[in-house]
Amino acid sequence: MTSRVMLISPAISAALREARFDDGCPLDATGSARARSAAGAVPAAERTFVSPTVRCRETASALGLDGVVAAGPAGFDVGRWRGRTLAEVGADEPDGVTAWLSDPAAAPHGGESLRELCARVAHWMDEIAALSGRTVAVVEPEIVRAMTVRALAAPESAFWRIDVPPLTVTEFSGRAGRWNLGLGRALGRTGDDPR
Template identity: 70%
Template sequence: MTTRVMLISPAMNPAVREARFDDGCSIEAAGVARARSAADELRPAAPVLVSPTVRCRETAAALGLDARAEPALAGLDMGRWRGRTLDEVGAREPEALARWLADPAANPHGGESVRLLCARVGGWLEEAARSAGRTVAVVEPEVVRAVTVRVLGAPEAAFWRIDVPPLTASEFTGRAGRWNVALGTALGRGRA
């Protein structure tokens, strides 16, 4: 039995452009237009899921996907850093930021650690692997990173080394506990 999971990163929003931890702002008009232009590239899938964030829900809608929110695919809970820029956090809490970036178990912001995110998303992936077929989900970039770390058996410290550009599709194909990975295919350039 083969399982296919396609994870689509959401369109750009002001928080990403400003290197700010997501605060629930909407995607930009250019992102909506780009997603709409790529909508007919996506093959049918069941289930179609979405991270419960505003930008993921708006991206899924622009892609024409009738997606169900999946809490296990939520982005990283940034606690009290939510809405702050990376520069602001670095200026106010340089040691905490350095610890958070270096230690996957750290959560100085009071939210969720990278380790906990990887475990949560890994649990979801194990469930998805039990069913044949194709799943499509619009998720935050950190969810794509967590799945990538998990399927490659990479150390959680590799999490920050994975770039996930906006509106890209990453595909994970698994059978018998072994996964193949195709990362970062730009939407709008062929069939996804």
């Protein structure tokens, strides 16, 4: 049985533009317009999931997707850093930022460590792998990164080397615990599209 997973990153928001840890910020006008313009480009799926964040839910809605809000692909819990910019946190807690970026087990913000995030996403991937057909999920970029790290059996440190632009598609297909990764597709161009 082959499982296909299409992850869609959310459209742009003010938090993303400001390099701010997400604080429930909605999509901005540009992000909403771009997501609406891509409506209808997502292929049919047996199931659709949405990360609980505001920008993921708004992106899914703008794309015309009626997804189930799921905890497995929830965004990174950054504890007390939520709503602050990376520059602010770096100025106030430089050792904390250094630890967070260099030690996968560190959680200086009081939230989730990178290792915990990757384990949570790996568990979610295992659940999805048991499902046949296509799954579409609108998820935060860090979920795409964690899933990519898992699919490639890469070290957790590779997480920080993966860029996930807004409103892009990353696809996974696999069976029996082995995933293949499809990269570089704009929303609306899937593996089923030969262009």
